[in-house]
Amino acid sequence: MSNITAVKDSTRTYTIALVGNPNSGKTTLFNALTGSTQYVGNWPGVTVEKKEGKVKRTKEQIKIVDLPGIYSLSPYTLEEVIARDYIIEDKPDAIINIVDASNIERNLYLTTQLKEVGIPVIVALNMMDIINKRGDKINIELLEDQIGMPIVPISANKGTGINNIIAECIQSINLIEEKKDNLDIFNKEIEKCVNELDEKVKDIARDNNYNSRWLAVKLLEEDEKVIEKIKINNDVKNTINDMVQKLEKQLDNDIESIIADQRYKYIASIVKKSVKKKNQGNMSNSDKIDKIVTNRILAIPIFLVVMWVVYYVSIQTLGDYTIGWVEGGIGFLAQQVETLLISLNASDWLLSLVIDGIFGGVGAVLIYVPQIMILFFFISILEDSGYMARVAFVMDKFFRKFGLTGKSFIPMLVGSGCSVPGIMATRTLENDKDRKLTILLTPFISCGAKMPIYVMFASAFFPNNRGWVVFTIYILGIVVAILSGILLKNTVFKGESAPFVMELPPYRIPTLKGLLIHMWDRGKAFIKKAGTLIFAAVVVIWFLQSFGPSLAFIEDPAKSILASIGRFIAPIFKPLGFGDWISSVAIFTGLVAKEVVVATLGVLQGLGEVTEESVELIASIQVMFTPLKAWAFMAFNLLACPCFAAIGAMKREFNSAKWTLFAIAYQTGVAYIVAMLIYQIGRLVI
Amino acid sequence: MEKTLKDLKKGQTAIIKRINGKGGVRRRLMDMGVTKGEKVFVRKVAPLGDPIEVNLRGYELTFRKEEAERIIIEG
Structure with a gap:
């Protein structure tokens, strides 16, 4: 050189x-x-x-x-x-x-x-x-x-x-000299054809900046994508057809198989020479684990236990504690900032923007970050260890009935904690169709943030059967997800079902470093979202709620722009039983985070900041709603378009505005119809 | 009638003859090493009866019975 x-x-x-x-x-x-x-x-x-x-x-x-x-x-x-x-x-x-x-x-x-x-x-x-x-x-x-x-x-x-x-x-x-040692993969007949074709397509290859031998093999294999992309003249086309016919006749197989066969035969021959295996007969550790994990009787119970452990640790216990900690931290920070702003004589609207709008709104989303991280840590363990592939193997038949695959279970389970990581977990699905459908259906599984809504209504109308009421709402979500899966499988996602040909990799012990990298990669996206899209949405909602139509800052939310919008759209919800402006506004503010629905119902009735179990709120709810209206309202909140954070996640995973809009429209449409059916049929029955 | 991989029971071994049909699934199976003359061992059927797990070329592969039905075996 x-x-x-x-x-x-x-x-x-x-x-x-x-x-x-x-x-x-x-x-x-x-x-x-x-x-x-x-x-x-x-x-x-x-x-x-x-x-x-x-x-x-x-x-x-x-x-x-x-x-x-x-x-x-x-x-x-x-x-x-x-x-x-x-x-x-x-x-x-x-x-x-x-x-x-x-x-x-x-x-x-x-x-x-x-x-x-x-x-x-x-x-x-x-x-x-x-x-x-x-x-x-x-x-x-x-x-x-x-x-x-x-x-x-x-x-x-x-x-x-x-x-x-x-x-x-x-x-x-x-390396200066161009090495041109092709492997002896193909037999004489094929090699002859490849060489002949190689000479013939040299110009085309040069024009397209392809390697000519690669192009020759692809053309012989009748690769659709390559043929689509380049222009070949009739002479070449005829040459290929003649070659393919001759070869297929000679070797009694179709050309695609012939080429794949020869590649594998060649590999088998070189592996035989250079790899010496010690003991082939013995069962590997992986086989031993598999014997239990995918066992006919034990597989499904083991699966359920594993899922329960993941759910229990990351949603119920550890994850739930972290929510409390972060909530406390954000609350403390908000207090400090509030004191500071007051000492600086900040105006009322600025105080309200920072404390109610930004801290209240973005905080409501950020509190889920540690929980999401813990969840992703567990999902990474399941993936890196090789268990996720077994889940798909064990559950495939069940999920296939409604257009999904075995792997769809994970996003839905995760979604019962929070739809955002659930939607993000769909990344483990390889097939585009499966992934889209799973993203679309995951928000139907009720998330943890909707729980306060159910608890409030259940306390107001069914104080002795609260658990049952909540349970039926969860079941409603699952039923709607299943029926939607069947419906969409036969309409929007119609066509050949995605093939299920999958490797079951050997079990491996995941490395901590790998797990942390996976967890961080995924969690990072969520934080970024909270800092951008959600932040903007929260500020808009805050503005609508804090300013009157004359753009003056107001204390009484009943006079806000949001209240006007609520009054305007309220008639739409009349057939669902809750055509009042307060419910409409609550549905709107629920877009920030679903637990805000309860707070809004309290604030708009002049009760101030209340929790879902406050006596005044429950008393006012008993006046505002009937049990039937409460049902319809719960069903609508369960099924309708999720919060901004989840919409953001859908947008990111669909990577398409069109699909995101379709999902929002579908979910809200289904919510509307189901809530209306509950109210109208209920009215006839009662 | 020709025998297919679907006819095999758990624990049986067979030699692949060819894969019927056209398109992506068939190509995917070939890419994964399901090619003529190769020995496959049916290791397991999933608890719900589908899909199946086979061993070939020293690794484990799973596909559904509708795919297995397209794989013609010798014998």
Whole structure:
């Protein structure tokens, strides 16, 4: 290498893509390589996360792009298309292909595909600690020789071998001569066709900036996405058709199968030579755990117990205590600020904005942060340990009946605490259709913040059966979710049901570092939301509530703009039984946080700040409502569009304004119809 | 009639002949290593009767019975 290039290289920025199967330790390796320099965003137009980071401790500028976990470069799943488009079109300088050594055959399948792209590939052979523990032997040199790519044995969990990867990448990028050793994957007939086609499409490949051999294989495979994208003339088209017909006849199979078969046959032959397994017969620990966890009789009870523990710790006990602590902290802070503002002679409206508006509103959302963090910690344990995949396996048949999959259970369970983390938990669902439907249905499961509403009404009208009243409301939510699932499955989400072909990864003990990273990644998004969207919404509601139509600051909320709006929209709720302006305003303020509904009912009746069990409030509710109206009101609040925080979460996870609006409209529409049915039918019966 | 993977009972092993049908699911199965000549072992049926769990190429894979029905086996 000449001096000039050396100088140039040291100032150059390299982009390296990290590619590998799901469960291969890709996230761990990415974290080990990039540390705290990560930047998380979305791939353009989709909700799949895009992570980037800079490599620490190198003199070169190296950017690592973490691609979604994929099994193949086929164009059938969103993740595959994203990864493939990035590799083919953005052309990173090199690819680090992480391969799980303990599951080497299937992992190398992707490797054989990456090899064809024409970008230097470095194989990071992960889980070497497991291989050593098992007593298996992998002849690295022989394997390296056979697949024609440098291999770096590593253990991402233990942090060994990682430094060598980057050095190996730089070396591969700077290799002057163009290596052109194709693997002998295909048999003579296919290889001949690939070469012939390679020559024919050289121009097209150059125009599109593709590697011509890769393009030739894709065209032969009749890859829909590639054919869609490029223009091929009739001559090439006919050549391909002739080749495919001939090959299919010769090898008695369709071309897609032939190519997949040959890849796997090739891999099996090289693995046989370079990997020596010690004892194949014995049952692994993973098998032993599975024998119990997915046992015919025990599986469902174990599942329910696990879910109960997660729920009990993160929602009921520990999570609930943290709410109290944070509430206390925010209350204390608000008091200090209030004292300060008064001492500075701040005007009434400013005081009200800061204390009632910002502290009251944003605080109502922020108090859930620790609870959400704890929940995500548990979900991360379930995912990293491999149990989540078993949940999907065990519960799939049940959830499929109403258009969901086994994994939909987790978001809904979490949603019974708070819809926001519930909606965010839908990220564990791979399929877009499943994910959308689960996001849409999760808010129907009553969240903890709605509890005060039920308690208030139950205390007012059914003091001896409070538990039962609350229970029926929860059941109503579940029934509506199930019926909606069936309805939407057959209408909006009609079409071929999402295939369920899933790996059951071996059980692994999660690392604390990995768990904390997962937890923080997810919790961070919620805090950001509270600081932006929710903050703005809270200020708007505060303004409407504190100012009169003449834009003067007012003490009596009955004279506010919000009250006027309430009077205006009240007739809409007449068929539901609560067509008064106070109820309408309460529904509105419930958008900030559902527990605010109770406070609003108190404030607007001139009772000041009251709790759901206050005697005055209950007495006034008994005058304002009847038991039937109370039912309808509870049902409406249960089902209607959730609070701003949850709307924000829906928007983020749908990544589409259109879908968010549809969800809000659907939920509110269903709420309206159900509440109306309760009131109107109830009136006839009673 | 040809035998499919759906006909196998828990604990049985078979050699794959081909996968019927077209489209993404079929491709996904092949990508996961369900290819001609490969040995699969049916390890388990989920407690509710569907899906099934098989072992092939040294790892565990699960799919539904409607997918298993498309996988033709020898024998």
